[in-house]
Amino acid sequence: MTYDPLQALIAAGAVPANSFPPNSRYAGTPVKVHEGVAYLGRRLLPQPDRLGTLGEHAVVEGDRLDSLSARYLGDPELWWRIADGNPAAHPDELTATIGARLRITTQEGMPGVPDA
Structure with a gap:
């Protein structure tokens, strides 16, 4: 070497x-x-059940993960945290169904909000 x-x-x-x-x-x-x-190197996805919950969001027409992360997490570039907390093969699937409920989660190792 x-x-x-x-x-x-x-x-x-x-x-x-x-x-x-x-x-x-x-x-x-x-x-x-x-x-x-x-x-x-490879980024391993965290297990969604190991992420704390901050709240939930019911998908409405026009929702995008970047706008949701700006609203709930204060940064549109944190959209991947919402994707990590909600299993889907492709992130766009998460906002494709009106009325679908998305978990807004913390990063791994941070506690969530009780009864969120």
Whole structure:
């Protein structure tokens, strides 16, 4: 294996492991290297039942995950947190059915609101 000074700096904590902002679903996901090519490690989805509930939302016409996350979480780029808390094969499925109930969840490890 060849010595890579950049990877040595990352391993030592002198250089961030990735450059994703804190509100990105990839923040904290490690950057790995294989045969000299850097790539993003796998992000494992949390189990929805391990996420605390902040509340629920009944889907209405025109709802989008980014607008819902802006409303409930204060940041449209946190749409992925709503997707993580509501299982679907594709995030657009979550707002496709009018009246569907979506859990608005915390990130893993944070408590929710009792009886939300």
